[in-house]
Amino acid sequence: MSEHAVAQAQRAERTLTGIRRLAAGLVFIHGAARLSVGGVVPFGAWLDGIGFPLGLGIASFVTAFELLCAPLLAFGPRRWHTPVALVFATIYGFGLWLVHWPAGWFVVGLGRNGMEYSVCLIGLFLAIAWRGWPESALLRR
Template sequence: MSTASASSARQSLALIRVGLATLLFVHGIARVYHDAVTPFGAFLDNRGFPFGLGFAWAVTLLELFAAPLLAWGRWVAPIALVFAGVYACGIWLVHASSGWFVVGLGRNGMEYSVLIITCLLALAWAHRGR
């Protein structure tokens, strides 16, 4: 790969990394701002999770503190894998029952989450062993 191609690949990965990190961070900010952590915890409790509120705070804090680290290129592979797991759980708990499409032919489906997971896994792969 030429130097120019390698530079373009790094820049493209950085754009995806920062874009994803921004989306994940905003998700956490919105949950805190709209006082939605407790309802998220109650949802998890109702789905059989022990310590639902604790899990809700753990996910929220992950979004608030790990997303900036992801944006800055720190611990990209492990953070991306954890986020991929969180989004896979979101598909399992919420989105799969609504089908594939987020809008249009469906509502609240899993296509957006699948795209995020795919990008997170690609980042983890690109940053493995660094």
């Protein structure tokens, strides 16, 4: 492999590391904010209200996953990146479906609480998962 190709590969890896850490930071802040304002119980009650069983358990899991697994995604071993990113994509996919899709596309400006931010996060998490797919020992038999 030429020096140029090696340099390009290293640059691409550094870029993806930055994107991975940014996405992890965003979801960590999301969970920390929910916890700090006492939003876990209301989130659970809302989930109960729309028909999910064990709403508080789901809300607690999502919050704990954001707080515990975002640092793992940002700084943990590469083998964890794919499974953690796939769980985050699933969590935010449900959030998009339940909360943001009905509000339309725009988060601010031409709308409120829309799905554009969620679509971006889900895309980032799927790209992170795809990058680590062959290396993820957790997903191998």
